[in-house]
Amino acid sequence: MPAPQVTTHANDPLERERTHLSSSRAALRAMREDVEALDIKDVTANWVNAAVLERQIEDRITALADLAHTPLFFGRLDYTHAPGAEQAEGAEGEQFYIGRRHVHDADGDPMVIDWRAPVSQPFYRASKKEPMDVRMRRRFGYTGGELTAYEDEDLTDTSAADQASKLLQAEIERPRVGPMRDIVATIQPEQDEIVRAGIGGTVCVQGAPGTGKTAVGLHRVAYLLYAHRERLARTGTLVIGPNRSFLHYIEQVLPALGELNVAQATVDDLVAHVEVRGADRAEAARIKGDARMAEVLRRAVRSGVRMPEESVVVVRGSRRWRVPAYEIEEIVRELLGRDIRYGAAREALPQRIAHAVLVRMEQAGEAPDDRVQDAVARNAAVKAAVKAVWPAVDPVKLVLRLLSDAEFLAEHADGVLSAEEQAEILWAKPARGVKSAKWSAADAVLIDEAADLVARTPSLGHVVLDEAQDLSPMQYRAVGRRCTTGSATILGDIAQGTTPWATASWQEALTHLGKPEAAVEELTQGFRVPREVIAYASRLLPAIAPGLAEATSVREAAGDFAVRAVPGGELDAAVVAACRESLEREGSIGLIAADARIGVLGALLAEAGLPYLAPGEETTAEARLTLVPASLAKGLEYDYVVLDEPAAVVAGEPDERTGLRRLYVALTRAVSGLTVLHAEPLPGQLG
């Protein structure tokens, strides 16, 4: 007979769930110990294989770690019938615990199901209207790793409407500290549709600030890696973000979901053919980023091709074989007409000339084989002919010449760029060499395009592009050629476009990307910004993105919101005081200011004895204040934001629309509260 107390526990549902949690943890530990005990010495004698295997085992051990503060499961589904079973009478219902990873017991029976598995899907999608054969959905609440609460939804009870979940609400409203977290426990139905969209298609998501675009993109990668692990292990996945700070901010999410092998890069990283040390004027950068540059480059790359003037004479032993110029010309014209890379054609040319020689040998009664053809192709006379008619192209040198040599540029930009546009992109002082040239970020993209014209850029299996609205057409092309044979997830918000070349429509962007058929989805439910704050920021929408819908806010907490005018001489002191005030609250604080104000504000904070971080540096319980230049605020969020002088943020950009968009980004970073401080008048659109 069990002791009475134990009986009580066994009847207490919360206690039963806790028991399941501790046995799942024990099972996970056993799974990890099994992997740790693997001895690969007997499996493979080859050290390369051994190293690969060892790495896989290490990854697996890391993936099986039991993280104290991430609950092993966060939900439970009670099916009406066993999934897959005929929905016939008598088919028994089953219970599944939904968590971050799969955990099974010693017999191989599942204790926790991976959130990405098909059986888990109803956890995110089932509703009373469409229960997906689920009788009950249970959500679990945790406090510091302890299971402390649960909440049930009876999906069969159609008498009452779907109810908002308190645990879900609490999770959404939890204060933010440290880097971005995963949202597996609370993915919303419209987000889940994007997360689980098939790998074959490219998806583009337009979403107002805080609607979860970044979160959705990262969970989609995790989902795709689960559903197509082998394919993507072969072809690779890549997440592209706007800058380093942003990448630092998001870099923990995928490892927390057990995915360790996803590369992250900025667009600049992708095209790092040269060291970028220069900057373009806005207009020059806009022209260099224009898709017409692709045509200029295409012409320039092929411009060295010359029709042969002399025949090629190959001497083999006592015999001489002559291929006349007109025949080589035919080959060259045919290669020019074909849709192959410049470099591939250059490799094909000697073989084609050699083939012409072989035909003559055969006509003369010889019986040459493939080896003879290879030898002829490597013959000095053939090599010299190839060099003369189809010279090698170095993409870096080619772009250097285009930007330095007015005549060369004019020749290839004729009819494509106007004379003024050509003058705009030419370097005032021609560079002396590849090393000394002051390459700009846009130049590196041109080099990447040229490099791809010469040799095909390898394509990945899936690419996620975040803050996509800011890319130039040429940058879209650079990203697009990295997923020609794969698919992409494109995330962005037209209203947050802050480059002079920011895209005006997703259709246009997708065309440059090479995926014009992609579906465009819109997310409008905001998870970050409090209602009053998003309403205030949205006053800018008619000026910065007419036609875009204002985001709603799912946050119930009203949030703190204040706009304070202060006399000119008192702004600095007011900003420091507002930071101090915010630091009395829980969570992270961001002081956002025009880039030009950062130096002054940094000194002020130091003087006031307030330690602060740079964006992307991890906030901790001790260091919670980040000083954020407006240009780096995109994609980031803080519990409390103090926004310094909006007029200066607007004035920091080359034109008003870009300035207002930058301000819109700055105004939409707050999770719990925003204090706007200004000495100058606020932009009229906010009035």
Ligand SMILES: Nc1ncnc2c1ncn2[C@@H]1O[C@H](COP(=O)(O)OP(=O)(O)OP(=O)(O)O)[C@@H](O)[C@H]1O
């Ligand atoms: N379903 C969800 N449950 C809980 N939190 C969520 C959910 N979706 C998004 N969030 C949270 O809302 C915040 C904003 O999400 P995210 O940064 O992905 O938005 P975004 O659309 O990329 O914003 P921005 O346009 O500003 O870059 C994050 O803290 C994210 O974790």
